[in-house]
Amino acid sequence: MFEKILICTDFADGLHRLTHFVSSLAAGGIKQIVFLHVVPLSEKGIIPKVDNEQIEQAQSRLSGAIDNSLAGVDVKIEVQSGRPVEMILRVAQGYQSELIVLGSQAHSLLTEKLIGSIMADLSHQTTIPLLVLRPQLIAAFTAEELALRCQHLLRYLLVPYDGSETSNFLVQQIKQLAQKQPRPYLECCRLCWITDLQLLSQLERDTLSQVKADLETAALQVKAEFHRGSVLTELLELAQMDGISAIAIASGTIGTFQEWLVSSVAAELLRQSWCPVLFFPSKQ
Incomplete structure (x- = not known):
């Protein structure tokens, strides 16, 4: 990778x-x-x-x-x-x-x-x-x-996704890395859309399926799933299960005034996660 x-x-x-x-x-x-x-x-x-x-x-x-x-x-x-x-x-x-x-x-x-x-x-x-x-x-x-x-080191990534520009940027970074690796050192991704909504729209379900299919074109094994609850809490719990190597995240606001006003999930993962965190700086 x-x-x-x-x-x-x-x-x-x-x-x-x-x-x-x-x-x-x-x-x-x-x-x-x-x-x-x-x-x-x-x-x-x-x-x-x-x-x-x-x-x-x-x-x-x-x-x-x-x-x-x-x-x-x-x-x-x-x-x-x-x-x-x-x-x-x-x-x-x-x-x-x-x-x-x-x-x-x-x-x-x-x-x-x-x-x-x-x-x-x-x-x-x-x-x-x-x-x-x-x-x-x-x-x-x-x-x-x-x-x-x-x-x-990075065989199995937990990848949070919510349809945002930042999460699409994250997925593309992972896909590009997987495509260029000579051997499958990165083998699996667990793609998770976490929401506090009671019901998910068909559009969201279709979007997650499309992202899963896109990652699979890079010869990755991909699990795609929805979870209901707090994003931070769910990610920290999921990271302890299923042999996760690292949580992959992206953000363009870490350490900025904007992030200090409203702490981001990415920043809190970096502060709280005992699981390794693979961070992609986003310039979007």
Whole structure:
């Protein structure tokens, strides 16, 4: 599905564990893996300086990626000094990364307003998809479990759909990725239209059937279903069932003033979901 990925770690998120699972990631079709750690500039003195000691320590911690590299897999380590978002964008562009992998602690909207969010800032400045993983999830896996998770990183996606422009954009992104993959690393999609309405119109049912058929043209196995209830609650519950690898979402309002006024389902999923979230920034 994605062949070139950028894995960003601050070490507190646990994503540096993935340096020991290069072969498992390669089994999932990944051919280039870049591990990035950003060291803040030292604030000692009047002029901020590069902290060479921290850079050397970070390079040493990530060196396991090189030790576990395989023929046919290009593994790189980047330790940069500066602002995280700026460095992530620069490295992603330099390596033509197709997916940026991030760790994210659960937090509230108020906390995000006060301290900001790297994910939110990235979503405004790049069209590269973001895979957001909860650090506690990585920490809880044994080596055997994490190896299997890496092999099937995005095998089965839960895809919310409601007929909107944003959800149509999401479906097309998934279809395009499935069409270009050389092997079926992405195998299944569970397409869910969740509503609080008592009855659904025939037009909505026909629309969901058409979207299902469209995704199936990309050689995907697709389940299409309606659910009644709260969108956020239903998605969080569905993500725990049926072997879901990640929830796929799209949004163009994450971290904006509009999203702060009326918190979006996409933003709340990123804050609350323990299941990995595959996020497609939408510029619509």
